[in-house]
Amino acid sequence: MLRGATFVRHAMPEVDATRPPGEWILSSDGINAAAALQLEALAASAVSSPERKAVQTVALALRLPESAVATAVSFREVDRVESVHDGFRDARRAWIAGRLDERHEGWETPDAAARRFHEGLLAQDARHVVVGTHGMVLTAWLASQGLVADAVAFWEALRFPDVVEIGIPLLRVRAVLTDADGRFVLIKRARPGQEPYWTTPGGGVMLDDASADDALRRELHEELGAEVELGEIVLERQLDSIHSEVFYAARLTSIDPTLADGPEFDDPSRGAYEVEVVTLDELRTLDLRPSELKELLLAQR
Incomplete structure (x- = not known):
């Protein structure tokens, strides 16, 4: 039975305008930062969002080959239609705060994102699991569980990479x-x-x-x-x-x-x-x- 989870927000990727973000790989600085997490002592099961940057981060943090990291779509980033523009972070802040408007047409709702993240966690049968994931969906789930008081402030404070530990139940x-x-x-x-x-x-x-x-x-x-x-x-x-x-x-x-x-x-x-x-x-x-x-x-x- 699951007794603990370590959530790992992925390290900084190398932005590649010719590829979708889900295919981005870690930058050299991101590789070093992920390796510096040194989570191998957890001896935990490893699962990640299918996005390559998340898989890489977990593998480096746990000193595992990428092939040893299972993937689960439940832990992917929020589904959204988005272009990077001057106000894109404002749109993300509003989403995290639950203030959805015309900017969020085609976006997954916070409740829906948190629900499928939760279902992914319920499906884990290890005693401790390390989950590679993303900032917005992680914040939505934590807020849905009442684990953070100010979701926007929590999200803005997350680093690339970052680690959030929770005990279970x-x-x-x-x-x-x-x-x-x-x-x-x-x-x-x-x-x-x-x-x-x-x-x-x-x-x-x-x-x-x-x-x-x-x-x-x-x-x-x-x-x-x-x-x-x-x-x-x-x-x-x-x-x-x-x-x-x-x-x-x-x-x-x-x-x-x-x-x-x-x-x-x-x-x-x-x-x-x-x-x-x-x-x-x-x-x-x-x-x-x-x-x-x-x-x-x-x-x-």
Whole structure:
């Protein structure tokens, strides 16, 4: 089962206007930079985008012949119709930010790119995999998993080449949060055309979070404007082969909704988020998800 992934953004290629970018090979500086990564100690399985510059980068970093690097189209760069012009980077920034317009006609959407990248990762059966890939599609996937807070800033900071390490399972953290009266602080989710349901507050652990505890405190501040005291883990569950979720007991010490500034509040497509405080009796009547958490809470009271 996959326990870790090392993503390698390819090194600098030799630009060749007579060939499509997928056939570009590394420049001499790119070859040296890829070899300097020295990832051979990982003893990992190797897979890459089919683009030659990505295959070369992984092979050099792992001290392998190119023939030893498997290829998977899931890890290719974003499909797009693009010419290099004065504003091409602005168009890419807008794509990464999810602000698609007429410049992106014929482009793969960020969601579609992230989805097929994710499917490619799910297909890996090694314990650790090194993935040769590209800046835009990698950033889209990391953002879709909640692993980066500012996707544009992350993408702009990526180097040629660059390395991003993640541990697996990817962790989501949530709080079974109670106030001074023992009531549960929940998030009511309402989406057009669907019945409402309730969840506990929390979210994904980002690459720059120091720990799962820090990630949960950050999420509670973003979603609720809350400060809390964290307690023990009350539930752990595996979501799929690369995601798990942990629920912590937590006690509310202060809350100021005016401080809530999570990204979900800026995206109407996600539906409505409402903070509700409910008693145990009220909890019995709600569609609290996941259902096993509701069963656990009712059994303990």
